[in-house]
Amino acid sequence: MQELNQIIQEINPLKEEEILKTLNHLNQLTKPPGSLGRLEDLAKQLSGITEELIPDLSKKAVVVMAGDHGVCEEGVSAFPQEVTPQMVYNFLDGGAAINVLARQAGAEVFCVDIGVKEPLQHPNLISKKVKPGTNNMAKQAAMSKDEAIQAILVGVQVVEDLVEKGYSVIATGEMGIGNTTASAAILSALTEIDIEHAVGRGTGINDEQWKHKQRVIEQALQMNQPDRKDALDVLTKVGGLEIAGMVGVILGAAKFRVPVIIDGFISSSAALIAYNLCSTSVQYMIPSHLSQEQGHQFMLQEMGLTPMLYLDMRLGEGTGAALCFQLVDAALNIMSEMATFQSAGVSGANEEMTNS
Ligand SMILES: O=C(O)c1ccc[n+]([C@@H]2O[C@H](COP(=O)([O-])O)[C@@H](O)[C@H]2O)c1
Ligand SMILES: Cc1cc2nc[nH]c2cc1C
Secondary structure (H helix, E strand, C coil): CHHHHHHHHCCCCCCHHHHHHHHHHHHHECCCCCCCHHHHHHHHHHHHHHCCCCCCCCCEEEEEEEECCHHHHHCCCCCCCCHHHHHHHHHHHCCCHHHHHHHHHCEEEEEEEEECCCCCCCCCCEECCCCCCCCCCCCCCCCCHHHHHHHHHHHHHHHHHHHHCCCCEEEEEEECCCHHHHHHHHHHHHCCCCHHHHCCCCCCCCHHHHHHHHHHHHHHHHHHCCCCCCHHHHHHHHCCHHHHHHHHHHHHHHHCCCCEEECCHHHHHHHHHHHHHCHHHHHHEEECECCCCCCHHHHHHHCCCCCCECCCCCCCCCHHHHHHHHHHHHHHHHHHHCCEHHHHCCCCCCHHHCCC
């Protein structure tokens, strides 16, 4: 707990001065001020995070946290639990969607076993198992507080190792059959959103299974009584090991002043926990896309975030976040390659026609 509190204390706000310098530069480029919209916001955020006008963010990493969920025994997913380890090997063999999208963006995928039920072995796997899957949250707490903290610290350590190797922008990803149940439970526990709106179809359950999933989550919340004001308590009682790992990735990124691209519903439940533990951490988050999972919009709204992309995706793994690497590159290339009004001999706006 002390170590986690120390990390939170080391998270500082973005550098306002650097953001103003970036705005000033953007306004000199050959375009009407603000006309590149969210790309301009992104350029400002990146410089506020890194304390550099045009940072080198060429070394990109996707961290895929994998974990299993005891609540699967209640029948909450369209797929069996063995898909979690099977997909981990798929990530390690380079054949999953995240491998394709990461390659396209020039990013590397790092897969972490933080809580897969069965033993896994692969030379490229980062083996940091805290526990072989969570307990069934409908019957008891998903994990102990110590395990939740341990999993968060794994995420922080993974980021520290990546930063040491020169990685400068990180995307969150996850794999865990049953984890939309944990994420929806986190959303209902931390906000006023009712269960019907917080719970989605995950990998694709039918109406009847969806109603059942709602009842299971209701039972888990009744049984565990997570404290809305204590995000660590919520994570412990109804969260997941991969979710806790991503909380650590996000807090670690904020600590080391590295931009962190948040993927979909499950990644955002981790972001919501991180935000509740340390509200400043939201300044380091880039919300990549709006997942089709229905509760996702409420998570982002709760943190005051607007997604960059609307692609009706609901895969997870970090796929939406990986697509945003290209937007990060776009924002930086605008900053470094565009001509200024002065250098290109282009006339500026008519003074009397503008607001500023
Ligand atoms: O990222 C999302 O928005 C997202 C939405 C729905 C499902 N998923 C993925 O699907 C799995 C969880 O779905 P489920 O139905 O087993 O809870 C898990 O491996 C997630 O990566 C991911
Ligand atoms: C095949 C499959 C791939 C996934 N990737 C992330 N969640 C997933 C769930 C399933 C079922």
